[in-house]
Amino acid sequence: MNIRLWIYFFKSALANILNNRLIHLISMGTITISMLLFGAFMLLSMNLNSWLKQWGESLSMSVYLKDGIDEKARKEVESAIKKFKGAEIKGFISNEQAMKNLKEGLGEQAGLLEGLEDIILPESYEIVFKDRIDNSFDPKEIKSSLEKMKGVNEVQYSQQWIERFEGIMEMFRVVGIAIGGLLCMAVLFIVSNTIKLTIYSRRDEIEIYKLMGATDWFVKVPFLIEGAAQGMLSGIAALMILVLCYSVISIKTIDVLGLPVINIAFLSIHSCIFIVLLSLFLGLLGGFISIGRFFKA
Amino acid sequence: MIQLFKVFKSYGTNKALDDINLRMRKGEFVFITGPSGAGKTTLLRIIFGTARPTSGQILIDGINLSRINRLNMDLLRRKIGFVFQDFKLINSKTIFQNVSLALEVAGERSAVIRKKTHQALRAVGLAGKESAFPLELSGGEQQRVAIARAIINEPMLLIADEPTGNLDPEITKEIMILFRSVNLRGTTLVIATHNRELLKDTGQRIIALDKGRVIEERMG
Numbered sequence: 001m002n003i004r005l006w007i008y009f010f011k012s013a014l015a016n017i018l019n020n021r022l023i024h025l026i027s028m029g030t031i032t033i034s035m036l037l038f039g040a041f042m043l044l045s046m047n048l049n050s051w052l053k054q055w056g057e058s059l060s061m062s063v064y065l066k067d068g069i070d071e072k073a074r075k076e077v078e079s080a081i082k083k084f085k086g087a088e089i090k091g092f093i094s095n096e097q098a099m100k101n102l103k104e105g106l107g108e109q110a111g112l113l114e115g116l117e118d119i120i121l122p123e124s125y126e127i128v129f130k131d132r133i134d135n136s137f138d139p140k141e142i143k144s145s146l147e148k149m150k151g152v153n154e155v156q157y158s159q160q161w162i163e164r165f166e167g168i169m170e171m172f173r174v175v176g177i178a179i180g181g182l183l184c185m186a187v188l189f190i191v192s193n194t195i196k197l198t199i200y201s202r203r204d205e206i207e208i209y210k211l212m213g214a215t216d217w218f219v220k221v222p223f224l225i226e227g228a229a230q231g232m233l234s235g236i237a238a239l240m241i242l243v244l245c246y247s248v249i250s251i252k253t254i255d256v257l258g259l260p261v262i263n264i265a266f267l268s269i270h271s272c273i274f275i276v277l278l279s280l281f282l283g284l285l286g287g288f289i290s291i292g293r294f295f296k297a
Numbered sequence: 298m299i300q301l302f303k304v305f306k307s308y309g310t311n312k313a314l315d316d317i318n319l320r321m322r323k324g325e326f327v328f329i330t331g332p333s334g335a336g337k338t339t340l341l342r343i344i345f346g347t348a349r350p351t352s353g354q355i356l357i358d359g360i361n362l363s364r365i366n367r368l369n370m371d372l373l374r375r376k377i378g379f380v381f382q383d384f385k386l387i388n389s390k391t392i393f394q395n396v397s398l399a400l401e402v403a404g405e406r407s408a409v410i411r412k413k414t415h416q417a418l419r420a421v422g423l424a425g426k427e428s429a430f431p432l433e434l435s436g437g438e439q440q441r442v443a444i445a446r447a448i449i450n451e452p453m454l455l456i457a458d459e460p461t462g463n464l465d466p467e468i469t470k471e472i473m474i475l476f477r478s479v480n481l482r483g484t485t486l487v488i489a490t491h492n493r494e495l496l497k498d499t500g501q502r503i504i505a506l507d508k509g510r511v512i513e514e515r516m517g
Contacts, residue, residue, distance in 0.1 A: 004407070212375070213372065213377075214402035215368060
């Protein structure tokens with residue numbers, strides 16, 4: 001196909017968009033919202049994954065000792081811990097230190113502990129494992145072997161929380177794929193119906209084109225361009241809104257249960273291109289479906 | 298140029314064409330006449346390929362229309378000009394755009410399109426009306442726009458369905474002279490009309506239809 005023909009196709013598509021601007025604006029607004037939801041979901045999923053990865057890189061373990069444990073048993077636990085590859089004891093938390101930490105943690109609500117000074121919080125060892133990448137590393141095994149020792153009451157490690165979180169993330173991923181799929185279907189439905197409306201408003205014109213000897217593609221291409229343009233412009237608009245929302249949210253410090261949350265990162269350039277290309281593809285496919293149906297009919 | 302063998306066309310139980318056998322030579326000027334409902338428009342539509350016969354074969358320039366694929370049908374239509382009874386103009390496009398359509402679909406260059414469109418509009422007496430829209434013109438002028446569009450790409454075959462139906466006698470005469478000049482350049486012409494005045498002293502072949510059958514063939 002020559003350039004002259006493509007210029008004609010683009011001009012024809014543009015003229016059609018302008019002639020049916022209200023329908024196109026409504027359609028593009030709806031697609032933008034769908035793609036915005038899609039982008040927001042991608043952003044959230046990407047950040048949660050990145051936080052999870054960061055937290056997962058260093059594993060900490062708390063070994064709670066039994067009440068009234070003697071020095072000998074404590075030393076046995078300590079030496080057992082040191083035998084584990086990559087284990088480093090970051091500190092020993094005594095009963096007093098545990099209470100102090102709890103008070104500090106509660107901050108202004110420390111008054112709640114008034115009169116409860118007699119409660120004895122368990123002593124514990126705080127351990128950090130550095131060589132987590134090693135495949136032989138199994139926190140569950142360490143936990144169960146330590147818990148078998150007579151001086152150990154309970155062992156807790158951050159991985160347990162991460163594993164639970166990973167489970168939630170897996171569910172989040174599945175829900176994400178389902179929602180993403182539904183949003184894509186919605187976009188397809190919207191685009192194909194908008195194009196269908198413009199096709200039907202121009203069906204007499206299409207008939208005349210065919211009578212003049214226009215090939216099917218000569219008639220189809222401007223509608224496909226129309227769908228693709230609709231999708232692409234909506235994708236760009238959705239990204240722009242997402243950038244705007246991100247710039248408003250990212251400058252605020254988000255506080256969850258008193259813990260400062262890690263910085264929110266924006267989508268990578270590849271993800272942004274993916275969103276625009278996906279919306280362009282959906283627009284093109286929507287156009288394809290409706291024009292195909294029209295020609296079949 | 299045109300050959301029809303045992304062509305039948307029915308709409309339900311209604312026979313529109315009944316056993317039509319015709320042969321039109323290249324460069325011939327043929328009138329199809331008959332009363333309303335005789336089958337004139339159906340015959341033209343079957344020749345143009347917009348209607349399929351119930352049975353029978355149609356050959357246009359050696360091409361069998363019952364065996365032609367969609368793309369080749371499109372390409373064949375570019376060689377055939379058709380003046381429709383209802384003009385079939387696009388109201389949202391200017392006269393210039395309507396006439397140039399036939400060249401645009403063929404992928405002709407812009408300069409050629411401009412030149413030929415002006416020539417065609419001049420030939421039908423519509424120079425200066427390029428930027429008007431169809432609904433701003435009278436019925437006769439719209440008819441002439443349809444004729445300009447049909448002759449613009451110098452077709453091998455020109456089919457016209459009641460082309461002078463909306464024209465006054467003077468314009469009718471001019472249009473017939475125009476058709477004659479198109480015919481003299483080698484284009485085969487098939488014109489359906491029920492206008493008896495038009496058939497007088499033409500010196501052309503006249504095929505009369507009635508109830509879907511050829512009832513008479515004579516020279517005018």
